[in-house]
Amino acid sequence: MLEKTTILFPSGEEAEMLAGVRGEKKACKKLLEMGPKLVVLKKGKEGCQIFSSGIVDGINVSGFSVKEIDPTGAGDSFGGAFIVGYLAGWDLKRIGQFANAVGALKVKFFGPMPNTSYKEVIELIEG
Numbered sequence: 309m310l311e312k313t314t315i316l317f318p319s320g321e322e323a324e325m326l327a328g329v330r331g332e333k334k335a336c337k338k339l340l341e342m343g344p345k346l347v348v349l350k351k352g353k354e355g356c357q358i359f360s361s362g363i364v365d366g367i368n369v370s371g372f373s374v375k376e377i378d379p380t381g382a383g384d385s386f387g388g389a390f391i392v393g394y395l396a397g398w399d400l401k402r403i404g405q406f407a408n409a410v411g412a413l414k415v416k417f418f419g420p421m422p423n424t425s426y427k428e429v430i431e432l433i434e435g
Contacts, residue, residue, distance in 0.1 A: 311343030315394065317387045319350050333357075336366065348390060348404075350383060355408050358400050369404030372412035372432055379415050386411035389429075409433050 310316070310326075316339060320332040327335035327342075336347045336359040347359040355371035389410035393403035409432045413424045 310339065313344040315346045315348060315391065316344040317348050317350055317383070317390070323347070323349060333366065346394075346400075348407075350386060352382075353412070356386075356404050358404055360400070363400075367400050367404065369401060369408055371408050374412045374416050374432075376415045378418045380419065382411045382414045385414040405433050 318326060318336075318339070320335075323332055323335035323339060324330055327338040329335050329338055332349055336349050336357070339347045340359055340361055345360065349357040349359065349366070351357065351371070353371045353373070353376075355369045358367040358369065386407045390403055390407035393406045398406070406429065409429045410424065413428060413432060
């Protein structure tokens with residue numbers, strides 16, 4: 309299945325389990341060898357790390373500090389936002405920032421489906 313995957317969004321634990329090795333970075337690099345074009349390591353409030361075959365150590369993208377109310381749906385919001393940026397052709401750092409901001413804004417509200425605007429996301433990114 310991984311050979312048919314374009315973008316994989318594992319947590320550190322999931323990456324290690326899927327790759328069969330210890331260490332998040334090592335696991336993500338091994339997962340790349342198994343087929344995905346990108347491996348995006350989700351690190352919660354710490355942000356994400358994006359791995360691609362052309363990037364030696366991955367791209368670290370910092371998260372955003374917000375008051376967490378409910379994390380339900382944050383990972384899905386992150387993944388959806390990442391795919392939006394990817395399909396729009398943005399560079400990987402910008403995609404990571406956008407996805408991190410969408411995930412951060414999601415946790416500020418209760419429930420899985422907040423009504424966050426693009427403007428709010430950009431305002432968080434630009435600080």
